Every structure is written in structure tokens, then in C-alpha cells.
Amino acid sequence: MKKTFNVTAKGLISFVLITALASQSIGAAPAAKPAAPAAAGKTGTVRGKVLDSANGEPMIGVTAFIKELGLSAVTDIDGNYSIPNVPYGDHSITYQMGGYQTQSVGVKVNAARVGAGSTAMSPRVSEVIVTGKRLDNTSAALLSKRKKAAAAQDAISAEQIAKTPDADASEAAKRVTGITVVDGKYVYVRGLGERYSSVQFNGSTLPSPNPDKRVIPLDIFPSALLDNLIVTKTYTVDLPAEFSGGLVQINPKDYPEEKEIKLTLSTGFNSVTTGKTFYGSQGGKYDFFGIDDGTRSLPSSVGDKKVFPYSSTYTDGYQPSEIAAIAKTFNNTWGINKKNGIMPLGLQASFGNTFKLGEQMTLGVVAAGLAREQSETFADKTFKTFFSPGSVRLDYKQNISTYSTTKGGLLGLTFGLDKHNKFKLNSMYTNNTEDTVQETIGSHPDLGKIRDVRIKYNVYNLLFNQLSGEHALPWLFDSKFTWKSSYSRATFNQPDYRTYTQQYGANGTTTTVLTREDSPSRIYTNHLDETVDFQPEISVPFKQWGGLKSTASVGGYISYRDRGSKTRRFQYTSNNVTTGQLSGDIGNVMNNDNVTASGSGATGFGFQEVTGPNDAYRGQQLIQAGYGQVDLPIIPDLRLVAGARYEQSQIVVTTYDIFSSSAPIKSVVSNKNVSPSLNLIYALTPDMNLRAAGSVTFNRPDFRELTPFVFLGAAGVDVLKGNTSLQQAQIINGDLRYEWFPGIGEVIAVSAFFKDLTNPIEVTELASTDSILSYANVPKATLYGTEIEASKGLGFVNKMIEEFSVFTNFSLIKSQVDLPAGGFYTNTSRPLQGQSPWVVNAGINYDKVPWGLNVSVLYNIFGPRIIRVGAGGLDDTYEQPVGRLDTVVKKSFGNYGSLKASAANILNAEYRAMQGNDLRYSYYRGINFGLSYEYKF
Numbered sequence: 045m046k047k048t049f050n051v052t053a054k055g056l057i058s059f060v061l062i063t064a065l066a067s068q069s070i071g072a073a074p075a076a077k078p079a080a081p082a083a084a085g086k087t088g089t090v091r092g093k094v095l096d097s098a099n100g101e102p103m104i105g106v107t108a109f110i111k112e113l114g115l116s117a118v119t120d121i122d123g124n125y126s127i128p129n130v131p132y133g134d135h136s137i138t139y140q141m142g143g144y145q146t147q148s149v150g151v152k153v154n155a156a157r158v159g160a161g162s163t164a165m166s167p168r169v170s171e172v173i174v175t176g177k178r179l180d181n182t183s184a185a186l187l188s189k190r191k192k193a194a195a196a197q198d199a200i201s202a203e204q205i206a207k208t209p210d211a212d213a214s215e216a217a218k219r220v221t222g223i224t225v226v227d228g229k230y231v232y233v234r235g236l237g238e239r240y241s242s243v244q245f246n247g248s249t250l251p252s253p254n255p256d257k258r259v260i261p262l263d264i265f266p267s268a269l270l271d272n273l274i275v276t277k278t279y280t281v282d283l284p285a286e287f288s289g290g291l292v293q294i295n296p297k298d299y300p301e302e303k304e305i306k307l308t309l310s311t312g313f314n315s316v317t318t319g320k321t322f323y324g325s326q327g328g329k330y331d332f333f334g335i336d337d338g339t340r341s342l343p344s345s346v347g348d349k350k351v352f353p354y355s356s357t358y359t360d361g362y363q364p365s366e367i368a369a370i371a372k373t374f375n376n377t378w379g380i381n382k383k384n385g386i387m388p389l390g391l392q393a394s395f396g397n398t399f400k401l402g403e404q405m406t407l408g409v410v411a412a413g414l415a416r417e418q419s420e421t422f423a424d425k426t427f428k429t430f431f432s433p434g435s436v437r438l439d440y441k442q443n444i445s446t447y448s449t450t451k452g453g454l455l456g457l458t459f460g461l462d463k464h465n466k467f468k469l470n471s472m473y474t475n476n477t478e479d480t481v482q483e484t485i486g487s488h489p490d491l492g493k494i495r496d497v498r499i500k501y502n503v504y505n506l507l508f509n510q511l512s513g514e515h516a517l518p519w520l521f522d523s524k525f526t527w528k529s530s531y532s533r534a535t536f537n538q539p540d541y542r543t544y545t546q547q548y549g550a551n552g553t554t555t556t557v558l559t560r561e562d563s564p565s566r567i568y569t570n571h572l573d574e575t576v577d578f579q580p581e582i583s584v585p586f587k588q589w590g591g592l593k594s595t596a597s598v599g600g601y602i603s604y605r606d607r608g609s610k611t612r613r614f615q616y617t618s619n620n621v622t623t624g625q626l627s628g629d630i631g632n633v634m635n636n637d638n639v640t641a642s643g644s645g646a647t648g649f650g651f652q653e654v655t656g657p658n659d660a661y662r663g664q665q666l667i668q669a670g671y672g673q674v675d676l677p678i679i680p681d682l683r684l685v686a687g688a689r690y691e692q693s694q695i696v697v698t699t700y701d702i703f704s705s706s707a708p709i710k711s712v713v714s715n716k717n718v719s720p721s722l723n724l725i726y727a728l729t730p731d732m733n734l735r736a737a738g739s740v741t742f743n744r745p746d747f748r749e750l751t752p753f754v755f756l757g758a759a760g761v762d763v764l765k766g767n768t769s770l771q772q773a774q775i776i777n778g779d780l781r782y783e784w785f786p787g788i789g790e791v792i793a794v795s796a797f798f799k800d801l802t803n804p805i806e807v808t809e810l811a812s813t814d815s816i817l818s819y820a821n822v823p824k825a826t827l828y829g830t831e832i833e834a835s836k837g838l839g840f841v842n843k844m845i846e847e848f849s850v851f852t853n854f855s856l857i858k859s860q861v862d863l864p865a866g867g868f869y870t871n872t873s874r875p876l877q878g879q880s881p882w883v884v885n886a887g888i889n890y891d892k893v894p895w896g897l898n899v900s901v902l903y904n905i906f907g908p909r910i911i912r913v914g915a916g917g918l919d920d921t922y923e924q925p926v927g928r929l930d931t932v933v934k935k936s937f938g939n940y941g942s943l944k945a946s947a948a949n950i951l952n953a954e955y956r957a958m959q960g961n962d963l964r965y966s967y968y969r970g971i972n973f974g975l976s977y978e979y980k981f
Contacts, residue, residue: 088153090127091301094119094139096593104463104516106141120404120463121516121524183835184789186272194675194685194723196735196781196795198222198833199274202297205267207889207900209930209946209974211416212450213273213294214262220275221793221833221853222290224880224906229261233275233289234797235827235857235879239805240288240743240775245508246295246470248530249284251573253504255536255609256764258746262292264476264504268308268392268414269454271295277797278723278737278779281671281689282581282599285719287741288775288799296454296472299408303397305981310390310416315952316970317385317421323445323481325499326377332417334449334475340501340539342568342612343373350703351614351653353642360703364641371616371651372636374566378542379631380481380497385445388418390976408458416450425967427484432917433960440486451475464516469509476504485548491558493548497630503537520584527580536571543567544630557626557633559649564616564634569609577603594676597687601669607747610702611659619643619650657701658754663747664696673721685723691742692716697750711750711768717742735781745770745805749819765818773821776800789849790836798828806861806877808869808913822861825876829857847893852886870914882907896936904928911957912964919960926953941979948972 090110094103102123109116110127113135117125127137130153139147186199198221210216218225222234230238238259243250245265252260274293276283283291313319328337351370354361362370392414399407425442452474459467484496512528544564546554557564581599588594616634619642626633640648673687693715700708721739728734751766776799783793803821833853839846859876863869875881887902905927912921929950936942949971956966 086132087129088132090130090135090137090151090153092125092137094123094125101595103141104522105518106139106144108137108139110135111138112136118463120460121466121514122460182789186274187785187789187791190791191731191733191783191785194683194725195276195280196278196737196779197274197276199272201272202267202270205270206944207898207932207934208902209932209948209972210267212263212267213265213270216267216270216273217262217275217292218904219885219902220273221885222277222829222831222855222857222883223275224883224909225262226878226909226911229263230257230259231262231292232878232880233292234277234799234829234831234855235859235876235881236289236799237876237878239746241290241292242284242286243292243294245472245532246510247293247512247528247579248508248510248532248577249575249603250506250508250532251534251575251605251607253506253534253536253571253573255569255571256746256748260506260534261504262294264474264506265294266392266414266416266450266452266474268394269296269412269452269472271297277795278735279719279721279739279741279777280685280723281673281687281719281721282597284601284667285669285689285691285717285742286744287719287739288743288773288777288801296456296470297394297396297410297412299398299410299456299458300396301398304395306392306394306978307981308390308392308976308978310388310392310974310976312388312946312972312974314385314388314420314970314972316423316968317419317445318387319384320421320423321443322383322385322419322421322447323443323483324381324383324447325479325481325501326375326379326381327479327501331447331477331479332449334451334477334503336501336503336539339375339377342539343370345370345373346612350655351651353652364643367651368639368641368644371639371649374614375540376631376634376636377540378497378499378544378564378634379629380483380499385419385421386417386447388416388974390414390416392416404460404462406458406460408456408460410456411454413453414450417448419445419447420969421445422967422969425965426963427486427965428963430918430959430962433919433962436487437489438486440484442485443483444480446478446480448479449475449477464518466514468512470512471510472506472508474504474506478502478504491545491547494558495546495548495554496543496563497545498541498543500541501539503535503539505535505537506532507534508532521586523582523584525580525582527578529576529578531574531576533572533574535573536569538567538569541567541569546630555627556623557630559616559618559621559626561615561654564649565654566614567611568613569611571607571609573605573607575603575605577601588676588678590677590679592677592680594674597673597675599671601667601671601691603665603667605663605665607663609661609663609748611655612702613654613656613659615652615654617642617650617652620647621649622647625649655702656753657704658699658751660702661697661699661747661751663698663750665693665747667691667693681727683725683727685721685725687721689719689721690717691719693744695744695747695750697747699751699753709752711752711766713745713750713770713772715742715744715772717772731785733781733783735779735783737777737779739777741775741777743773743775743805745772745819749805754816763816765816767819769821770805770819771803771821773804774802787837791833792836793831793833795831795833796829797831799826801825801827804861804876806913808915822863825859825861827857827859827876827879829855831855847891849889849891850887851889852884854885855883857881857883868915870917870919874913874920875910877910877913880906880909896938896942898932898934900930900932902930902932904930912959914959921957921959921964923955923957926955927951928953939980941977944974944976944978946972946974948974 094106106119108125117127119125137149182203183201186201190197205216214225217223224232233241243260250260272295276291279287328339330337352361394412396410422444427440429438431437455471457469479501482498488494510530515525517523543562545558547556549555579601583595583597625638638648640646642650669691671689675685677683695713697711698708723737726734752768754765779797781795804825808820835851837849859879863872883906890899908922910920911923914920930948932946934944957964
């Protein structure tokens with residue numbers, strides 16, 4: 045394997061956090077207050093952090109001292125310092141470092157806690173800011189970080205998420221400017237589909253538990269484990285070149301400065317699910333733990349051979365009696381249990397602390413875990429398809445019930461060896477299960493009135509482990525070396541996906557089970573996706589021609605991804621089965637007495653395996669990259685961040701028959717790309733930025749898209765066909781943004797952007813009597829739009845309403861794909877699939893700090909977007925706008941914890957999709973009411 049080292053962006057995104065107090069203090073430094081008399085015998089600790097305002101980076105080697113006491117400390121690699129044994133009272137902290145103006149700040153020490161002091165130098169001189177430990181879980185902190193970042197960013201913090209009813213990262217992400225979430229899982233940034241949006245966890249790329257997609261669904265990340273979610277919208281070369289819409293950076297909880305223990309209990313109910321009819325499956329006794337107890341497992345009698353009759357052409361097969369014996373070892377779990385939907389329940393706990401291990405050694409610890417269960421029902425969902433406009437093909441009503449569980453755990457260890465070296469270990473595990481029963485009743489053009497049942501149990505697991513280090517190198521021009529290496533694995537397991545179809549009598553009762561290709565049938569799917577990567581980077585400070593501080597960075601990146609997916613399919617066939625054997629309760633129909641050996645003279649079900657030559661594949665991707673970047677002020681207020689990245693990628697997809705020694709089918713896509721990037725940030729004032737950015741990035745095919753065969757999607761709904769001729773897409777990106785940070789936690793921003801896409805990959809529908817989806821490169825597409833964001837307290841209007849603040853963000857996006865004439869598409873010019881022309885978020889917050897009371901009212905709505913491209917004369921199918929209104933009330937009771945009550949989806953708007961003037965589907969999700977109590981120890 046050829047080794048190349050790629051870059052990871054640590055320089056910017058790593059450590060820019062100016063606290064809210066610092067943003068208030070920009071200007072002249074306050075005069076140091078004379079020391080107040082200290083309380084006899086009582087001492088505390090002064091802790092702080094020193095940042096350089098030129099780029100927000102931590103400063104190492106700054107001396108902080110209390111002159112009158114003779115106490116001092118030196119900042120470490122994170123810019124942190126700690127002065128112990130400081131008597132209670134008021135003191136003056138002085139900061140000194142060669143080349144920087146000496147600065148003094150007053151602090152108050154009491155109750156063994158830090159009295160935080162902050163100040164800033166004139167921005168035309170190197171600026172020093174002193175804060176407490178950097179926190180990335182507040183809106184004020186993230187806005188401070190955003191102001192100094194090299195790339196345009198938007199974000200949501202844990203503090204903001206706590207003011208919403210959002211339970212996972214996908215729900216939280218839709219609050220971010222220009223973000224929509226499709227299917228409740230996949231993020232669309234600035235109107236570009238999930239394939240154009242990358243997801244990282246703590247700066248490392250993740251594998252996906254979805255066998256059909258390379259991107260990771262965000263709903264597997266519980267929001268309770270997150271510190272923040274940052275969306276980077278302009279490209280810098282320390283990020284992967286597969287950057288188009290944006291990069292979603294999910295960051296886990298960080299360790300606190302002092303001991304913190306939290307325990308939270310939650311519950312609630314849904315207006316259309318809780319206490320209403322719920323369709324459950326015959327599961328196992330460990331379903332709550334996300335573990336199948338063997339009820340759904342493939343029987344051990346099914347070995348590595350294909351369960352297929354012996355013949356002269358298939359000499360490795362079984363005799364009829366052997367197949368019947370194997371069929372009888374499968375559990376008879378076809379029935380549906382009708383019960384009442386449960387109330388959701390949740391429990392989460394966390395612990396964090398910082399331990400002093402020696403003169404310079406420290407250990408920061410954070411550990412968190414959660415468990416949650418809930419149920420959801422879509423009752424009487426309308427679902428239709430059409431032969432032609434107005435001519436109905438399928439007309440169904442569906443009842444879909446899902447019982448889901450979420451389990452998750454997080455461990456973070458940060459070891460400070462000395463002031464120059466720090467190591468971090470981050471581990472996370474999530475387990476999500478979905479036990480779904482779908483009952484469909486309605487008219488089929490060939491089968492008459494039918495009842496179709498699908499029972500599936502999906503298990504998603506993600507394990508993430510990352511080890512990273514930061515090292516100050518004073519002997520090498522005060523350089524900084526950072527690295528991170530991660531191993532992560534995602535699994536998807538779908539054991540015993542059962543489907544069957546019955547004829548439905550005029551009196552509303554089922555009659556006969558139909559034996560056809562997917563009735564009755566059982567499917568077993570196993571999927572494993574593993575990723576290993578390594579990202580080193582070295583940043584060397586230097587002074588440009590005017591003596592202003594600058595940085596040059598070089599780095600590397602190597603990533604190897606290995607995915608394997610395997611499916612086995614089994615079908616029950618007719619062995620002269622009689623109408624009497626096919627009628628009645630499904631459990632009686634499918635009992636072992638009705639399974640017989642084919643050709644035996646007996647009547648009943650035959651059985652055989654129908655796993656095809658396209659039901660297993662292996663995908664491998666090797667990415668090797670290197671980059672160089674400079675971050676320098678051209679003049680004191682104009683900052684240039686520019687560089688280029690060379691990235692080499694090879695994707696190999698091998699589709700094979702697990703029962704055949706015949707040569708597998710391989711698809712290979714190799715690319716060598718150069719991605720340049722330019723970001724200019726002009727500081728109009730200390731609180732205003734004007735940003736301009738341009739870059740060239742790429743988008744590559746997913747593994748499954750390159751398989752040459754027809755396959756059934758993991759959801760068990762769509763039939764898809766890969767395309768071995770797919771090419772990567774190239775995207776030219778341009779951005780312009782004005783941003784103003786008028787106060788603590790406040791921002792007003794206006795952005796404009798465009799994207800020119802060459803060879804974008806789109807989902808298409810093939811010309812066929814059956815509905816088969818495929819993938820194709822279309823020649824060109826363009827996208828442009830604008831974003832407006834405002835978050836502001838109302839105290840400037842009248843002091844009587846200073847506890848109120850409002851926020852809103854609005855995105856207006858236009859896209860166009862031009863398709864070649866003469867194809868199977870109905871429309872040769874249309875918007876990009878999944879792109880909403882507009883997105884609106886709005887809300888108002890009421891914070892009464894003395895009362896410990898917070899009230900939030902939130903609203904979100906997106907414009908109509910294509911969910912299925914029209915073909916064969918049928919129009920494109922558009923998902924219609926859905927307005928969602930949420931409210932949250934949170935009350936703190938001091939040492940007794942806090943209580944949070946929420947109501948989500950208050951309007952209970954109809955979810956529906958239209959194909960021209962024809963309704964494709966419609967349903968309601970109900971109003972969710974939540975109640976939780978958090979206790980801090």
C-alpha cells in the first residue's frame with residue numbers, strides 16, 4: 045500500500061473559544077483592583093485560559109502571576125494555567141510573554157472556585173484574552189469560536205439543544221441555518237442531498253450502518269451525548285475533498301473543570317400512539333436491550349450451503365426431505381400482536397471531573413450513558429401509485445407501528461502529561477433498534493383486494509474509538525504537532541424480515557395466503573462497515589512581511605474503509621398446497637405440519653432458498669491525501685486562509701455469489717484530485733466580519749451504487765439497480781457572508797452562495813414494467829441561494845423585556861438539473877432531488893435567571909422537495925411543506941435539580957407527497973409531550 049499522509053484540520057476548528065465575558069470586554073483593559081483583605085486560612089484556585097485574538101489559538105508559555113503573593117503559573121499547550129493556594133478575596137492577575145503587551149485582570153476568589161477575569165488588548169496589537177476552561181457547549185462560546193474560524197460555520201450547542209425537545213442529532217441539526225433532514229435521518233446542507241454532506245465525529249470520518257448508503261444517519265447519535273453540532277459551509281483543505289454541501293461535525297461531551305454528576309429521567313406520550321392500537325411482532329425477551337435472544341436468528345440447521353434442491357446442475361443441493369426438515373426449524377413468528385402503544389421512557393447519567401496527578405500532570409474524565417424506549421404509529425396512512433396521471437395503480441391504507449430502543453455510552457479521557465503534551469482518548473458506542481410491523485390493505489391491479497404484512501427488526505450499532513495528541517515544539521520555532529487516529533465500526537443486522545400477502549374478503553376478513561415471489565418469505569441481512577484513519581498535522585508560526593503573526597500548516601490523511609454486506613433469502617412455495625391450508629390464522633397456516641417435502645405426494649408448503657448472485661458485496665476504499673495551507677493577515681484586519689489538497693482515492697466494489705466459485709464482478713473507480721481553497725476574512729470591526737470563499741471539491745459514488753445488479757433496498761421497499769459506469773462529480777463552490785456579533789450569544793448574518801456541479805449523481809427510474817430505481821450521472825446542475833440569520837436579545841428595545849430573545853434563520857435556494865432529451869425522465873429540467881427551495885426556523889426564548897426559568901417556542905418549516913424523480917410520463921413526486929411548532933419549559937430548583945416539559949409537533953400537520961395533482965401518501969405523526977427531571981449531585 046502506498047503511504048501518503050493526509051491532513052486534518054486542527055488548526056482552526058481545534059481551539060477557538062472566547063467566552064461571553066471576553067466579548068463584553070473588548071476594548072481597554074480594566075484597571076486592576078486593589079487586593080481585598082483575604083479571609084483568614086481560606087484559599088482557592090485561580091484557573092484560566094489565554095488565547096491569541098489574531099486567530100483564537102491557545103497560547104503556550106504565558107506567565108500568569110499574582111505579584112503581591114509571589115504566586116505564578118505558566119500556560120500549557122491548551123493555553124490553560126492554574127494557580128493554587130490563593131487566599132479568598134480580590135486579586136490582580138498579570139500576564140506576560142515576550143512580544144505581547146503585559147496585561148492585568150482583576151479576579152475574585154471564593155468558595156474554592158475561580159473568580160473569572162477577562163480582558164482584551166487592542167486588536168492592532170497581539171491580543172490576549174483570559175477565560176476559564178474553554179467550553180464548547182454554550183451558544184455564546186460557539187459564536188465566539190465562529191467569529192475567529194477560518195471557514196464559515198453554523199452550529200447548535202448542548203445549551204441550545206436543552207431548550208428543544210430534540211432527542212437525537214438529526215432533530216437538532218434541522219435547527220441550523222440552511223439544514224433540512226430527510227427521512228428523519230439524513231442531513232441536507234444548503235439543498236444538496238445527503239450524498240453531498242459529510243459527517244465526522246470529533247474530527248474523524250465514520251462508517252455507515254446503512255447497507256445502501258455511505259453516509260451515516262444522524263438519528264443514531266443521542267443528543268444527550270453531544271457537546272455541539274457544527275456545520276462547516278466553506279471548504280478548507282484540512283478537510284476531506286468530498287465536501288460539497290457542507291461538513292457536519294458532531295462533537296461529544298467534554299470533561300468539566302470540576303466534578304459534575306447528573307442523572308435524568310424522562311417520559312411522555314404521543315397523541316396518536318400512546319394508549320392507541322399498536323401492532324407488535326413476536327419478538328424476544330431481550331428486545332429492550334437491543335439484543336435478539338435468538339427468536340429471529342437464522343437456525344443452525346441452515347449451514348453455508350444454499351438450501352436448494354439437488355439436481356444434475358446443482359449437485360451441492362439437498363434432498364426434498366432434508367429441505368423440509370430445515371424449514372421446520374424456523375420459528376413460527378408470523379403473527380401480529382395488537383396492544384396499546386407505550387409511554388416513552390428514558391434514563392441517562394453522566395460523570396465528569398478533572399484530577400491533578402502531579403505538578404504538571406492532569407487527567408480529565410467524562411463518562412455518560414443512556415437508555416431509551418419509545419413507540420410510534422402511523423395509523424391509516426394513505427399510499428398510492430399510478431399507471432399514468434389520475435390512473436391509480438395501487439390504492440392502499442397502511443398501519444405502521446415501530447417500537448424502538450436507543451442505548452449509548454461515551455467515555456473521554458484527557459491526559460495532560462506536561463505543559464507541552466496532551467493525549468486524548470474518546471470512545472462511543474450506540475445501539476439502536478427498530479421493531480416495525482407494517483400492515484397494508486387495499487386494491488392491487490392483479491391480485492384484487494389484499495392484505496400485505498411486513499415484519500422487520502433492524503439493529504444499528506456504531507463503535508467509535510479515537511486516540512489523539514497535541515504537542516508543542518518550542519525547539520522547532522514554537523511549532524505545534526497534532527495527530528489523531530481512529531478505528532470505528534458500524535453494523536446493521538436485519539434478522540428474519542418476514543413478508544406475506546393475503547387476499548382480503550369483502551367482509552373485511554383475510555382469506556387465502558398468496559404464494560408468490562415475496563409471499564411468504566424470510567430475509568436475513570448482515571452488514572459490517574469498518575474505517576481506520578490517521579491524520580497528522582504540523583503548524584509552524586511565522587511573521588509575515590509586516591511582522592503580523594501567521595501560520596503555515598502541512599498535514600496528511602490516510603483512510604481505509606472496508607464494508608461487507610450479505611443477504612440470504614428464503615421463500616415458501618406451493619407443494620400442491622390446498623386452499624384450506626392457506627386460509628385462517630397466519631400462525632396456523634405457517635405451522636410445521638403444513639411444510640412438506642416437494643414431490644412427496646403430500647400437500648403443503650415447499651421451501652427453498654432464493655439468495656441471488658447479487659446479494660453479497662464487498663466495498664473497499666483507500667484515500668491518501670496531503671495538503672498545505674497558510675493562515676496569515678495580509679493587513680492587520682484582512683486574513684487569508686488558502687491552500688491546496690492532493691487526494692488520491694480508489695473504490696473497489698466486488699459483487700459475488702456466496703454459493704458459487706464463479707468469478708465475482710468488480711467495479712473500480714480511481715481518482716486523483718487537487719482541491720484548492722481560498723478564504724478571506726475582513727474584520728470590519730472587532731465584532732463584524734466580511735467573508736469570501738472559493739473552492740473545488742468532489743463527490744464519489746457509493747459502494748452499492750456501483751454494483752451491476754438489481755437488488756432490494758435494506759428498507760425492503762424499493763428495488764434498485766447499480767451502475768458500474770458512474771463517475772465522480774466535481775463541484776465549484778463560491779460563498780460570501782457578512783456576520784455581526786453585537787453581544788453575548790447574539791449574531792446577525794447574511795450569506796450568498798453558488799455551486800456548479802459537473803456529473804452529479806441522481807436517482808432515476810428505469811424504463812420497465814416494474815418500478816426499478818437506478819443511479820446516473822447527469823451532465824450539469826447549478827445551485828445558488830441566500831441565508832439570513834439573526835439571534836438577538838430584546839433588551840435594546842426596552843429593559844422591561846430584556847429576558848426575551850428571538851432568533852430566526854431563513855434559506856432561499858434555487859437549483860436546476862438539465863437532463864439530455866429522449867430519456868425516460870418525464871421532466872428534462874427540474875430541481876435537484878431532495879432540495880427544498882426554502883427553509884425557515886424561528887423562535888423566541890424567555891430566560892428569567894433569578895427564577896431559574898426558561899421558556900422556548902420554536903417553529904420549523906421547509907419548502908416542497910422532490911423525493912422521487914418522475915419517469916414514463918409520471919410527474920416528479922414532491923414532499924409537501926410541514927410546519928412544526930414546539931415549545932419547552934425548563935425550571936431549575938437549585939440544589940434539587942431541574943424539570944423540563946415539552947410539547948413537540950403541536951400543530952400535528954399532515955405529512956403528504958404529491959405527484960402532480962395526485963396524492964402519493966399522507967399521514968399524521970401526532971403531538972409529542974415530554975417530561976424529564978435532571979438531578980445534579
